[in-house]
Amino acid sequence: MTPTGESLGARANDLASRREPFVHATVVRAQHPTSAHAGDTALILPGGEIQGFVGGNCVEFAVREYSMQVLASQEPLLLRVVPGEPSRSAEEGAVEVSNPCLSGGAIEIFLQPRIPAPRVLVVGTTPVAQALETLGSGVGLAVELTDGESAAPRSDDAALIVASHGKAEESALEAALRAGVPYVALVASGTRGAAVLESLDVDPAQRSRVFTPAGLQLGARTPGEIALSILAQLIQERAKTRHPAPAAPVATPAAEAPATAIDPVCGMTVAALDSSIHLEHNGVTVYFCSPGCRAAFRKDPERYALTL
Numbered sequence: 107m108t109p110t111g112e113s114l115g116a117r118a119n120d121l122a123s124r125r126e127p128f129v130h131a132t133v134v135r136a137q138h139p140t141s142a143h144a145g146d147t148a149l150i151l152p153g154g155e156i157q158g159f160v161g162g163n164c165v166e167f168a169v170r171e172y173s174m175q176v177l178a179s180q181e182p183l184l185l186r187v188v189p190g191e192p193s194r195s196a197e198e199g200a201v202e203v204s205n206p207c208l209s210g211g212a213i214e215i216f217l218q219p220r221i222p223a224p225r226v227l228v229v230g231t232t233p234v235a236q237a238l239e240t241l242g243s244g245v246g247l248a249v250e251l252t253d254g255e256s257a258a259p260r261s262d263d264a265a266l267i268v269a270s271h272g273k274a275e276e277s278a279l280e281a282a283l284r285a286g287v288p289y290v291a292l293v294a295s296g297t298r299g300a301a302v303l304e305s306l307d308v309d310p311a312q313r314s315r316v317f318t319p320a321g322l323q324l325g326a327r328t329p330g331e332i333a334l335s336i337l338a339q340l341i342q343e344r345a346k347t348r349h350p351a352p353a354a355p356v357a358t359p360a361a362e363a364p365a366t367a368i369d370p371v372c373g374m375t376v377a378a379l380d381s382s383i384h385l386e387h388n389g390v391t392v393y394f395c396s397p398g399c400r401a402a403f404r405k406d407p408e409r410y411a412l413t414l
Contacts, residue, residue, distance in 0.1 A: 114147060114158050118220070125222035125248075127152060129173040131160045132216045134184075140165075140211040150217075152177060154381035160215050161187070163383070164207035167395040169215060171366065171377040172201065176217045188212040192373040206372050207396045223248040225263045226340070229278045230254075230270030234293055237333035238267060245337060254278040265289035265340050267320060275302055283312040289343050291320035291336060367392075370410040371399035387411075 109117065121128050129150040133142045141162045148158030150173035160169055165187050172185050183201060189211070190204035226242055226249045228235045235251055242249035247264065254274020259266045259282040266282035268275050268291070275292065279302070282290045292299050299318030306313055321335030322342070365378040374395040376382055383394045387407055394400040403410055 109158050114149060117157060118149060121149070121151075122220065122222070125225070127177055127219070127221050129176050130218045130220055131156075131158070131169055131173065132218070133160050133213060134216050135212075135214040137212040139209065140213050142213055154377060154379035156381075161213055163396040163398075164205050165213055165215075167374065167376045167382065168203045168205065169217070170379065170382060171375070173217055174377055174379070176219045177221075180219050180221050182219060183217045185215045185217055186212065187215075192375070194375075205374060205395065207374070207398060224265075224344075225250060225260075226265045226267065227252055227257055227259055227263060227278075227282075229257050229266070229268040229275070230273065230293075232269050232271055232293075233329035234332050234336075235267075235269040237329045238269065238336065241330070241333050241337055245341065247337075247340075257281060259285045259287050261286045263287045264344065265291065267291045267293070267336060267340075269293040269320075272298075276305055276307075279316060280306055280308055283308050283315060288347070289340050290316050291339070292316055292318035293320045293332065293336070294318055369393065369395045369399050371402045372396075374399075 118130065131148045131150060133144050133146040136142050136144050142160050142165070146160050148156050148160045150156050150169065154170045154174065156166055156170060168185060168187050172183055176183050184199060186200065186202040187208065188202060188204055189206070189208035191206055193204040195202050223246055226247045228238050228249055228251050231251060239249045239251055254270055254277055257266065257278040266278060266287050268278050279290060279292060292302060294302060296319055303313050303316055303318065317339060321332060322339045324331070324335045326332045326335040366375050367378040369376055370392060372395060376393045376395050378393055383397060383400050384391055385400060385404070392403065394403065
């Protein structure tokens with residue numbers, strides 16, 4: 107049973123509350139004959155599962171493939187699927203895929219990535235910590251206040267900032283460094299910050315990653331100004347990974363686009379995912395764009411074996 111718009115909305119809210127990425131697909135134009143209509147929507151999960159309806163099997167293969175690319179790039183995309191011999195053309199922000207399985211018509215689907223806001227753990231309840239929480243949401247960050255004993259940083263966190271004025275600083279800093287959190291900062295004077303770093307039970311390379319005194323040197327004095335300088339430094343460091351200098355190594359994308367395979371029947375490129383239509387043949391997983399192509403292969407596999 108196809109989920110209704112209301113149930114898809116509830117599902118999207120549930121995914122967002124659990125900080126799970128997904129793609130929201132919306133049919134923006136449908137040219138008859140097509141099975142979908144303008145306004146139809148679906149959610150595509152990282153494993154390729156499609157919940158909702160934005161077209162039949164001949165369209166779903168392209169939606170699945172390009173949704174995985176959208177999750178990897180974190181950039182929206184307009185997908186147009188038309189009938190014709192297998193081909194694809196791309197321009198900035200859009201791609202057109204020709205599919206011989208389509209009997210006619212055309213469809214345009216907008217693929218919008220829904221990526222959780224980067225999580226920033228702030229240790230402490232000091233005025234600086236509270237200012238970080240207030241200002242962080244305004245720059246697209248999910249700021250969570252915690253204490254040093256309860257802090258549980260993860261490798262996918264954007265930052266851990268210790269602003270607890272001496273309370274359980276070491277354990278939180280060590281946990282963040284060992285987890286590989288990219289931005290780790292300590293709000294302290296230069297003298298006290300150096301003493302805290304010296305006490306950390308980590309190797310010198312990890313110790314050198316801690317920003318202390320935290321924040322850009324803007325002459326900040328009030329808690330709000332200090333928080334602003336820290337967020338500015340965090341944004342600056344995150345920008346370096348998105349747009350590295352020419353001599354620097356290119357940063358790894360937030361997610362990797364899936365492997366692809368060629369449908370041996372029609373020649374279409376499909377995502378090599380468990381959720382794609384496939385079967386096993388002589389120990390090899392063969393992927394298809396539609397049940398029709400899979401049925402044709404099953405009927406006469408030797409005819410298509412040379413294309414595997």
